Amino acid sequence: MSQTSRHNNDVSPTEIPMLIDGGWRGARDTYEVRDPYRGTVVSHAPQSSQADLDDALNAAVAAKAKAAATPAYERAALLRRAGTLLVERADAIAEVMARETGKAVKDAKAEIVRSQDTLSLSAEEAVRIEGEQIPLDASAMGAGKICFMLRFPVGVVAGITPFNAPVNLACHKIAPAIAAGNTLVLKAPPQSPGVVHALAKIFTDAGTPPGVLNVLYGETIGPALVRDPRVDFITFTGSSRVGAEIKAASGLRRVALELGGNGVTIVHEDAAIAEAAPVCARNAMRLAGQSCISVQTVYVHRSLYDRFVDLVVTEVKKLKLGDPLDQTTDVGTLIDERAAQRVEAWINDAVSGGAKVLTGGKRHGAQIEPTVIAGVTPTMKVVCDEVFGPVISLLPYDDIEAVFRTISASRFGLQTGIFTKSMELAIRAVRGIRTGGVILNGSSTWRTDQLAYGGVKDSGIGREGPRYSIRDMTEERMVLFNY
Numbered sequence: 001m002s003q004t005s006r007h008n009n010d011v012s013p014t015e016i017p018m019l020i021d022g023g024w025r026g027a028r029d030t031y032e033v034r035d036p037y038r039g040t041v042v043s044h045a046p047q048s049s050q051a052d053l054d055d056a057l058n059a060a061v062a063a064k065a066k067a068a069a070t071p072a073y074e075r076a077a078l079l080r081r082a083g084t085l086l087v088e089r090a091d092a093i094a095e096v097m098a099r100e101t102g103k104a105v106k107d108a109k110a111e112i113v114r115s116q117d118t119l120s121l122s123a124e125e126a127v128r129i130e131g132e133q134i135p136l137d138a139s140a141m142g143a144g145k146i147c148f149m150l151r152f153p154v155g156v157v158a159g160i161t162p163f164n165a166p167v168n169l170a171c172h173k174i175a176p177a178i179a180a181g182n183t184l185v186l187k188a189p190p191q192s193p194g195v196v197h198a199l200a201k202i203f204t205d206a207g208t209p210p211g212v213l214n215v216l217y218g219e220t221i222g223p224a225l226v227r228d229p230r231v232d233f234i235t236f237t238g239s240s241r242v243g244a245e246i247k248a249a250s251g252l253r254r255v256a257l258e259l260g261g262n263g264v265t266i267v268h269e270d271a272a273i274a275e276a277a278p279v280c281a282r283n284a285m286r287l288a289g290q291s292c293i294s295v296q297t298v299y300v301h302r303s304l305y306d307r308f309v310d311l312v313v314t315e316v317k318k319l320k321l322g323d324p325l326d327q328t329t330d331v332g333t334l335i336d337e338r339a340a341q342r343v344e345a346w347i348n349d350a351v352s353g354g355a356k357v358l359t360g361g362k363r364h365g366a367q368i369e370p371t372v373i374a375g376v377t378p379t380m381k382v383v384c385d386e387v388f389g390p391v392i393s394l395l396p397y398d399d400i401e402a403v404f405r406t407i408s409a410s411r412f413g414l415q416t417g418i419f420t421k422s423m424e425l426a427i428r429a430v431r432g433i434r435t436g437g438v439i440l441n442g443s444s445t446w447r448t449d450q451l452a453y454g455g456v457k458d459s460g461i462g463r464e465g466p467r468y469s470i471r472d473m474t475e476e477r478m479v480l481f482n483y
Contacts, residue, residue: 012281014043016193019200021059023208025080026467036102036333036366037324045193056214057230060156060183063211068153070479076123079175081206083119093198095380100192102188102333105325115168118449122175124467133473148482151390151474153181155232158225162238163191163335164290165186165456170199176469187225191335193217233473256462256472258454260386262413263296264407269303275310283394283445285319285370288331295443297393298382299403305396313358316370333366333388340366340430346381355382378406408434414455417443
């Protein structure tokens with residue numbers, strides 16, 4: 001069956017405008033966004049130009065003094081209004097997301113509803129931005145003086161977001177920036193412009209002042225945005241390769257980079273595998289594996305390995321691959337057919353190297369069947385690189401310390417999960433694994449929006465989460481009472 005004949009409720013393409021200085025603007029050049037399941041055109045999106053970027057940044061610069069002077073309670077109220085509108089429009093936005101990205105529509109709606117947490121948490125943090133008193137009596141020079149450290153908005157924030165969680169990750173840029181009293185120029189992911197436009201419309205309808213939020217689109221404007229000296233802070237979520245390029249272009253400006261990972265989880269010999277196996281299986285296939293903390297590789301103690309493999313295969317076979325707009329679909333498409341072809345090639349490379357596909361492994365257009373692989377080695381791409389697809393690789397181990405060393409030696413370091421009943425082993429894992437987070441009795445795929453989320457090494461710089469993003473999006477100023 002062809003990609004274009006699977007569904008008969010296709011809709012006319014949407015024309016998406018940019019948001020600049022509170023107004024909607026078309027572009028001279030546009031590009032097509034296609035449904036990765038059907039191949040039909042979903043929207044025509046703008047290719048933002050240098051002139052558009054100049055206007056957006058000029059608007060952000062012009063608005064930043066007023067934004068900084070806006071009382072915290074007003075910024076918080078704006079974010080709460082946006083959160084209410086987001087939930088009201090969740091069904092419509094979820095359908096757009098499913099069409100643009102191929103994400104299962106039930107996962108798309110769950111992301112949108114969850115994004116209200118990001119907005120409400122940012123609203124709470126907006127009224128809690130605080131400094132501290134520094135005691136100076138520790139030295140003779142400071143004795144008798146009073147010193148405070150206060151926090152002020154950094155100014156103009158540049159945000160760049162990816163397609164895999166296009167609403168929530170955009171909220172993680174927009175909401176903390178507004179909460180902190182900044183202005184923002186957001187570059188939307190080329191693959192999901194309609195979703196970001198819907199979010200921008202929510203913020204304008206909620207009463208965001210002109211210039212505070214500006215939204216640009218396309219594949220070419222991002223490098224110019226991050227290089228522009230009018231930008232005071234850069235926040236990016238995406239690949240490690242692009243993150244490195246942004247870091248090189250940032251100069252002395254601060255950055256927050258949330259980058260890739262290879263999703264390692266450990267199942268120790270004392271683990272409850274009846275609980276661990278379904279968690280690992282589903283978190284490997286959720287969002288078609290297109291998450292930087294998706295479970296990708298599971299090291300299983302050899303004494304449990306065969307039983308664990310059987311449980312994972314059984315769980316994966318329960319998942320339904322299908323039309324993203326079908327409410328019963330568990331696994332939709334990858335972002336496009338080229339991405340699926342890459343994942344297919346990596347699977348085939350592993351098989352050529354001696355690995356065995358236990359279930360799945362086949363490609364259907366932009367879809368990859370949920371895939372379980374055994375017999376892999378740590379140097380195969382499906383293990384050491386970021387698969388970003390519905391693939392889980394299972395390896396037996398005998399020496400847990402060797403596993404810790406392997407994980408720490410990886411170029412990635414986002415999150416690691418470990419299933420164990422041993423508190424002593426859990427503490428050893430926390431102390432011994434170089435990673436941004438250790439999830440005890442859970443998989444690598446665990447995030448709630450108030451957490452300090454982020455990695456080390458090639459997995460990024462800084463932490464995301466409203467409180468931590470606001471800390472990054474403000475700068476400290478010392479105030480000394482010199483009497």
